[in-house]
Amino acid sequence: MIYINRFFFNIFDKIRELYLHSNLYDKKISKTYYQNLIYKPSPHLLSSLIKYQKKKFRIEDFALNEIWDNKEITKKNLRKLNNFYWLFSLDLKSSKKNTQSVIKNWMTLNHKYNSKSWNFDLTAKRIIAWLSNYNLTYEDSNEQYKIDFNTMIQKQTNHLINEINKSKFVEDKLIGCASIILVGLCYQDEKKYLLYGLNLIKKISKITLDNSGFPKSRSIKQLIFYLKYYILIREWFKESQINIPEHINEIIYYLGQGYAFVWQNLKSDILYNGNNISDNNNFDNYLQRLGYKFKNDNQDYGGYIILRNKKMCLTMDAGPSPNSFFSKDYQSGALSFEIISNGKKLISNCGYHSETNIKLNHLSRSTAAQNTLVIDDNSSCKFRNSDKSFFVTRGLKITKRETIFEKNYWKINASHDGYQKKYNTIHERNIEFYPGEETFVGCDKILKKINKNYKFDIRFHVEPDVKLMKTQDGKSILIELEDEGWKFTCDNYDINIDNGLYFGNKNSYIDNQNIFISGISNNQTEDIKWQIKKI
Structure with missing residues (x-):
């Protein structure tokens, strides 16, 4: 079937x-009307999404008029050219005539739909780039050019409206909504574009965000992506002096709480469910410049637990796997944890590799790449490959979750049923931290309904620059974290050092190491106790 x-x-x-x-x-999407550009958005509002280069280029430095016919250009570079985000790197002293000539040539070659240049996300980004750089793309142009420009903007927007429900990815839908709303603001077309975009973005947020405003995918990267685009849309409304819809304000408030919880409170990236090392400090500056302030003092939010003081931070993924529809970036790391000591990662998950390399993407999703229990070399969730993306087909639920956070004692206790169907087993993890002694004490329980022997591993990954060394007696492993020293011990089970791959930096990988406990589970209840102590 x-x-x-x-x-x-x-x-x-x-x-x-x-x-x-x-x-x-083509006739269907060409039903446009002539109307001048009224609102002209400031390009600096996109600085949270665009990496502005310090060195600005002049349009005269490029031979872009001929490059559209270049048959040897790579697919990646063709996409960059067609989204026109390179306009943000141009010096404002660039020739408007030359810039508009490039756009005119593009319109001549691409006046009808074609799959290479009218791809959904490319079209949405191109509309935003053309309108946000109006001082180069529109100002001081002749009347015929303005007519052609306005017609092509509306034609592309009609295409987005036609295709947005068929778009596969939520992120692309959100970009599409943003561009449709921007066109409505720029041309003051409230009925056709503005209301349509607002109703659709409201529907998307209702479907994809939970009651607390956290993405149902449980993706930190997606949460920040949402926040950036909602703020961008709000600033467009504000700048165009049109009333900001209450729904936009409400979603920003909830997304901001999530952002404060997973980033602003920590100033460090936690590598769960598709997240990578980011540059959110620039986004923080952007928020401060525009007057946004977010606060969240919770310890449990969005399925994550974060306990912290001025020196130490303990985080855990204590949430269920998302519904298959929202699981595109989910990693099977239930009860995995990370430790941050004085701003440095002592224990770190391996990170995430994008879908461009399907083998590495699958590897980065495996439970073995997270700091948690692995039974018989199987992950706690089962995935299927669909159109070069993996989706959860057998998920898990959190069966218990308890948190204690006191000045001299921290505790996280949680369990999940990811191994129940195949092994009749519950994994329960208990981690305690004693701040005065700077000691973490952990216990992983394997709770079986039917006693059956099988192999297990528990891995504790570290970042590539962290050094591990096993002591001569084989009972301890020393961890060198810059100017700090820590000791890992485990009674009654073998501990060793293994090599692995670290995907913390986006779309790349590097060798790293991990401590792993291994053994055979012979008992109906197996208690694996371990300790990480500062020395």
């Missing part, structure tokens, strides 16, 4: 692609 469904879906996609390239579709 899967292959039959795939066969019919492929036929449908081919028929649909023929329709998009047809004159009939």
Whole structure:
């Protein structure tokens, strides 16, 4: 049935692609009207999304008029050219005439839909780039150019409206909504574009965010992405002097609480569920410049637990796996934890590799790449591969969660059922921290309904620059964290050092190491106790 469904879906996609390239579709999206550009958005409002280069380039430095016909250009560079975000890197002293000539040539070559240049997210970004750089793309142009420019903006927006419900990724839908709303603000077309974009973005947030405003995907990266775009949309409303919808303010408030919880309180990236090392300090400066302040003093939020004082921080993924529809970036690391000591990662998950390398992406999702229990080399969740992305087909639930946070004693106790179906087993983890002694005491319990022997591992990954060394007696492992020293011990079970891969930096990997406890579970209840102590 899967292959039959795939066969019919492929036929449908081919028929649909023929329709998009047809004159009939071109006529449909060409129903535009002439109206001048009224609101002209400031390009600096996109500084949270665009990496501005300190060195600005002049349009005269590029031969962009000929490059559209370059058959040897790579697919990646073609996408960069077609989204026009390179406009943000141009010096404002660049020739408006030359810039507008490049856009005119693009419109001549791409006046009808084609899959390479009218891809959904490319089109949405191109609309935002053209309108946000109006001082180069629109000002001081002749009347015919303005007519062509306004017509092409509206034509592309009509295409977005036609395709947005078919777009596969939530992030692309959000970018599409933003561009549709911007067109509504710029041309003061409240009925056709503005209300449509606002109603759709409200629907998207209702479907994809939980009651606390945290993404149902439990993705920290997605939360920050949402926050950036909602703030951008709000600032467009504010700058255009149009009343800001209450829904936008409300979602920003809740997303801001999540952002304060996972980043602003820590100033460090926690590597759970698709997250990588980021540069959120720039975003913090952006928020401060625009007057946004967020606060969240909770210890449990969005399925994550974070306990911290001025020196130490203990975090844990104590949430369930998301619904399959929202699991595109989920990593099977239930009850995995990280430790931050004086701003440095003592224990760190391995991070996430994007879908561009399907093997590394799958590896980074495995439970073995997280700081938690692995049974018989199996992950706690099961994934399926669909269109070069992995989605959860067998998830897990958190069966217990308890937190104590006092000045001289911290405790996290939680359990999940990810191994119940295959092994009739519950994994329970208890981590205690004694601030005065700077000691973490952990106990991983394997609770079986039916006693059956199997192999288990518990891994404790470290960042690439952290050094591990096993003592001569084989009973301890020393951890060198810059100017700090820590000792890892475990009674009654073998401990060793293993090599691995670290995916903390986006789309790259580097060798790292991990401590691992290994053994055979012979008892119906297995208690694996370990300790990390500062020396």
